[in-house]
Amino acid sequence: MSSLVQSTIEKYGKDATRLMDIITDIKKELGVLGKGEFTEIADQLGLSSVEVEQTYSFYHFFSTDSRAKYNIYLNDSLVSEMMGRHEIAEAFEKSTGTKFGSISSDGLFSLHNTSCIGMNDQEPAAIINGTIFPRITTYRVRELIQQFRAGKEVEDMVNSFGGGKNQSDLIKSMVTNNLNRRGAVIFSNYEPATTLNKLKDLKPEQVIDEVKNSNLRGRGGAGFPTGLKWDFCTKSPGEVRYLLCNADEGEPGTFKDRVILTEIPHLLFEGMIVGGYAISAKEGILYLRMEYDYLKDYLNAILDDFRKAGWLGKNACGIEGFNYDIRIQMGAGAYVCGEESALIESSEGKRGEPRNRPPFPVQVGYLNKPTVVNNVETLCSVVKIIEKGADWYKAMGTKETAGTKLLSISGDVKYPGVFEIEWGMSIDEMLEMAGATNVKAVQVGGPSGRLIGQNEFHRTICYEDLPTGGAMIVIGEHRKILDVVKNFTDFFIEESCGSCAPCRYLTVILRNKLQKIIDGKGVTKDLDDLVMWGEQMKKANRCGLGQTAANPVLTSIENFRSEYETRIEKGKDFDTKFDLNKAIQNSSRYVGRFPQA
Amino acid sequence: MNDQVKFTIDGKQCTAEKNTNLVEAAKMNGIYIPTLCHLEGVKPAGSCRICNVKINGRFMTACTTLVVDGMVIESNTNEIQELRKIIIETLFVSGNHFCPACEKSGNCELQAMGYKYQMMVPRFPYEFEEKEVDAKTTKLYIDRNRCILCKRCVRSIKSKDGKSIFAIKGRGHKAVINIDHKLANQMTDEEAMHAMETCPVGSILRKERGYVDPIGSRKFDHKPIGSEIEETVTVK
Amino acid sequence: MSKPIVATTSLAGCFGCHMSILDIDERILQLIELVDFNKSPVDDIKEFTTMCDIGLIEGGCCNSENVHVLKDFRKNCKILVSVGECAIMGGLPALRNNIPIEECLHEAYLNGPSTKDANPDKILPNNEELPIILDKVYPCHEIVKIDYYLPGCPPRADLIWNALVALVTGDELKLPYEVVKFD
Numbered sequence A: 001m002s003s004l005v006q007s008t009i010e011k012y013g014k015d016a017t018r019l020m021d022i023i024t025d026i027k028k029e030l031g032v033l034g035k036g037e038f039t040e041i042a043d044q045l046g047l048s049s050v051e052v053e054q055t056y057s058f059y060h061f062f063s064t065d066s067r068a069k070y071n072i073y074l075n076d077s078l079v080s081e082m083m084g085r086h087e088i089a090e091a092f093e094k095s096t097g098t099k100f101g102s103i104s105s106d107g108l109f110s111l112h113n114t115s116c117i118g119m120n121d122q123e124p125a126a127i128i129n130g131t132i133f134p135r136i137t138t139y140r141v142r143e144l145i146q147q148f149r150a151g152k153e154v155e156d157m158v159n160s161f162g163g164g165k166n167q168s169d170l171i172k173s174m175v176t177n178n179l180n181r182r183g184a185v186i187f188s189n190y191e192p193a194t195t196l197n198k199l200k201d202l203k204p205e206q207v208i209d210e211v212k213n214s215n216l217r218g219r220g221g222a223g224f225p226t227g228l229k230w231d232f233c234t235k236s237p238g239e240v241r242y243l244l245c246n247a248d249e250g251e252p253g254t255f256k257d258r259v260i261l262t263e264i265p266h267l268l269f270e271g272m273i274v275g276g277y278a279i280s281a282k283e284g285i286l287y288l289r290m291e292y293d294y295l296k297d298y299l300n301a302i303l304d305d306f307r308k309a310g311w312l313g314k315n316a317c318g319i320e321g322f323n324y325d326i327r328i329q330m331g332a333g334a335y336v337c338g339e340e341s342a343l344i345e346s347s348e349g350k351r352g353e354p355r356n357r358p359p360f361p362v363q364v365g366y367l368n369k370p371t372v373v374n375n376v377e378t379l380c381s382v383v384k385i386i387e388k389g390a391d392w393y394k395a396m397g398t399k400e401t402a403g404t405k406l407l408s409i410s411g412d413v414k415y416p417g418v419f420e421i422e423w424g425m426s427i428d429e430m431l432e433m434a435g436a437t438n439v440k441a442v443q444v445g446g447p448s449g450r451l452i453g454q455n456e457f458h459r460t461i462c463y464e465d466l467p468t469g470g471a472m473i474v475i476g477e478h479r480k481i482l483d484v485v486k487n488f489t490d491f492f493i494e495e496s497c498g499s500c501a502p503c504r505y506l507t508v509i510l511r512n513k514l515q516k517i518i519d520g521k522g523v524t525k526d527l528d529d530l531v532m533w534g535e536q537m538k539k540a541n542r543c544g545l546g547q548t549a550a551n552p553v554l555t556s557i558e559n560f561r562s563e564y565e566t567r568i569e570k571g572k573d574f575d576t577k578f579d580l581n582k583a584i585q586n587s588s589r590y591v592g593r594f595p596q597a
Numbered sequence B: 001m002n003d004q005v006k007f008t009i010d011g012k013q014c015t016a017e018k019n020t021n022l023v024e025a026a027k028m029n030g031i032y033i034p035t036l037c038h039l040e041g042v043k044p045a046g047s048c049r050i051c052n053v054k055i056n057g058r059f060m061t062a063c064t065t066l067v068v069d070g071m072v073i074e075s076n077t078n079e080i081q082e083l084r085k086i087i088i089e090t091l092f093v094s095g096n097h098f099c100p101a102c103e104k105s106g107n108c109e110l111q112a113m114g115y116k117y118q119m120m121v122p123r124f125p126y127e128f129e130e131k132e133v134d135a136k137t138t139k140l141y142i143d144r145n146r147c148i149l150c151k152r153c154v155r156s157i158k159s160k161d162g163k164s165i166f167a168i169k170g171r172g173h174k175a176v177i178n179i180d181h182k183l184a185n186q187m188t189d190e191e192a193m194h195a196m197e198t199c200p201v202g203s204i205l206r207k208e209r210g211y212v213d214p215i216g217s218r219k220f221d222h223k224p225i226g227s228e229i230e231e232t233v234t235v236k
Numbered sequence C: 001m002s003k004p005i006v007a008t009t010s011l012a013g014c015f016g017c018h019m020s021i022l023d024i025d026e027r028i029l030q031l032i033e034l035v036d037f038n039k040s041p042v043d044d045i046k047e048f049t050t051m052c053d054i055g056l057i058e059g060g061c062c063n064s065e066n067v068h069v070l071k072d073f074r075k076n077c078k079i080l081v082s083v084g085e086c087a088i089m090g091g092l093p094a095l096r097n098n099i100p101i102e103e104c105l106h107e108a109y110l111n112g113p114s115t116k117d118a119n120p121d122k123i124l125p126n127n128e129e130l131p132i133i134l135d136k137v138y139p140c141h142e143i144v145k146i147d148y149y150l151p152g153c154p155p156r157a158d159l160i161w162n163a164l165v166a167l168v169t170g171d172e173l174k175l176p177y178e179v180v181k182f183d
């Protein structure tokens, strides 16, 4: 038994539900886990070795080999591509002498692609040994690699600090906030603990009622009424309940939670306490995506401050019998873990596969107890609602959508960043606000949302019209829509948990067909096929990922059909481009014959 | 009879005990809802999606649904049949299914679905992705070319102390079935046979056993899968 | 009215599908009443002498010659039918499809049990006369447009018969459960 595995497992109390943390810690030391470690861990936790590997192999940051001294994960989101990812990737390959997906022969560098890391406002960006390197240029690539070769540590290469709390001792990151517009709720004047001090005068039911009255709807994308969710949870049988805060922020194009976590984590933790109090939770868990690992020490330090101030722990906030603490659960690179039931599975140390519903998490959630899962922004809003009242809150926004919304705007805009707006702003206004001109399309709500064209720019952002979790990717006139669609479809293929047959493979079929059209081999029927098959995805799959995975294809065909049609020869019903020469190339070479047709 | 609930499937009046699994409830009423990952008595996976039906207008998987009073269920509509057909075809091309050479042929549930839904035209391209065969255990071999990741084995085949002998490795379209060599080597002959029978396709195979039933006497040679359900109605 | 003309060929197949055509037993006499054959191993006509109505293709494409023949069939037949698993999805020959061609040739000619000692000069067949092998076995419909598919390995004689009759007479094709099989 290696002492590393042993001590790590003991650190987490031999608790199999902490498998994520156990693997994270061991992986940090070893860079890769193999059969030996799986068996050791399995024996200690009472699992089979394949069960351990089952969790390990699910997560991107576990399953990629990071045994190099410098492990480079380069974002491959659409906006990264738009901002020149291709040249950066080439530069990395050239200067490290290795290809993506492998480790250089000298063992110094490993290169990996990775899905959106929440830095769309400062792309191309990469994570190197956990440190974020935003706004990378080819010059910077060469410099980094040269310096690393000369023995510099990753920390030595952090040569500037982003604004605000990014400069604080526990973060020290080059990430910038780009908080371009403050608003009335989230990024407004904030006096810590104002709401916490009010809590002891309120009964949990009163808190829930106030939230209900505010008409607050979840900010994670689905828009479920928050007060109602809390109510359901408290009405589910059982003494023990949990509150999970969803900081997985994996939808490409979203980064607003990052800015909250950096600038006003106090507000968030206050929200987690208010929510925990409202549903009488035993514990709160902040599920933080691995990409934001650079914020972990800072957040933990703030939690310590909270404990010292008596806001967490026994009789928290001075409320007799309210014993409540918050821990941070790290993810490990899986977009689907943002889906609430997958988030729960992952927090239990398992693969992040969404559960079948019913039962819903409010009935059977974390460790099978009633559980509320809320987005970061949702919980922040709650604090202000309790502080200033439901009426104050409801007065903002539209008739059916109360309050404000954080938008993460990126792409072809002058001022990418976070904007807090009142619900009801039109896309036209939004584009003007962010300084965008000559816009061809806007991806509303990230890849799982809708790709809209100019004819819809008059529409307003709110649940009655254009609902969104806040990701707004602006696509300029000069871009090709099919490249956009391809990037998004690849994203879903990469991130599908693989449980549902259609999500696992129909996505691949769609992507291949798309590629066929991009390659000029499309036929007229291909468009109908794409629509027909894409429609099945909506019906067939278990969770939102699979149900929306065809949205890029479907909404782009709906709104940008001509971009497809120009790549398809009119009236062509069969592609005759089978290339015999190519098909015989290898065998000709091998037997020593010149290509013949 | 208090716990009996009424519901309809494609307009047909049905009754069953409240909270019966919809697949079973339909079966008791002589209606076959096709399934691949469902295994009676085992926690449903809801992974193959073939049992999709429309309940009160919404798509839901029957195997993960319990019947309640008044449910209006559609199953045998063109829309749903087309969806099922597409799923079956997807499963065929996501693996490498060379039926003529497969030990399970004739007894395979995926193939039987192909027959039932008249899979005649190859509309999806075959990619022929490489899948590894694992023959390292003493009694079983795993042919991943044929695995449809239904997780029947994952959910139901356990060691004496309750550990999973099978598990998934990887995610998305790269996910494969994985077998614990140590635990598998401790399986008895009966357990190994049972594992093979649990697998709906020819992915888990008992070594030294194959092509035992001659063509003509295999499970699905003469009648479509599910026909035994539609012929025998047990509830009036 | 002249009889419809049928052509058949076996590409990367085992002639099993052709055997199955013959397996229609005494109905073969009816078949001769119903259609004429042109290019086909059945009557040993080697080249097309006229435009045909129906082309039956057995086997997928594993080498350059298969591709030429298939394209020739497409040119000379109004309707093309993929007969059998090999034509439809590559069939057993396609078992090699995820193995690099180099490895396949190596195994077949240099290192296989029957060639290991029999090929001391390590020769890979390479006469200009010989067709050259493709990187993988292609289903027919990836090379030319195919109109109909008859699954099976081989397709049951009844399936072939029913389908042919339906094609020739224009009657609706009714397929009993037992005739459509993938093995």
Ligand SMILES: Cc1cc2nc3c(=O)[nH]c(=O)nc-3n(C[C@H](O)[C@H](O)[C@H](O)COP(=O)(O)O)c2cc1C
Pocket: A217, A218, A219, A220, A221, A222, A223, A224, A226, A246, A247, A248, A249, A250, A251, A335, A336, A337, A338, A339, A340, A341, A373, A374, A375, A376, A378, A379, A543, A544, A545
């Ligand atoms: C594939 C997928 C990914 C998701 N990712 C996130 C996420 O990163 N953050 C989030 O808050 N909600 C995400 N959601 C929505 C959650 O399932 C859930 O609705 C939300 O966390 C509930 O919080 P709210 O009610 O406060 O919005 C995701 C949903 C799906 C289907």
Ligand code: SF4
Pocket: A336, A353, A354, A495, A496, A497, A498, A499, A500, A501, A503, A504, A541, A542, A543, A544, A545, A546, A547
């Ligand atoms: S829809 Fe996709 S991501 Fe969601 S559960 Fe199914 S396979 Fe997993």
Ligand code: SF4
Pocket: B096, B097, B098, B099, B100, B102, B103, B104, B105, B106, B108, B109, B110, B111, B146, B201, B202, B203
């Ligand atoms: S598992 Fe079933 S479908 Fe797959 S090859 Fe075998 S018989 Fe055919």
Ligand code: SF4
Pocket: B146, B147, B148, B149, B150, B151, B152, B153, B154, B166, B177, B198, B199, B200, B201, B203, B204
């Ligand atoms: S091996 Fe068989 S039982 Fe197991 S997941 Fe694959 S198809 Fe299902």
Ligand code: FES
Pocket: B034, B035, B036, B037, B038, B045, B046, B047, B048, B049, B050, B051, B052, B061, B062, B063, B064
């Ligand atoms: S049988 Fe219901 S999803 Fe597979």
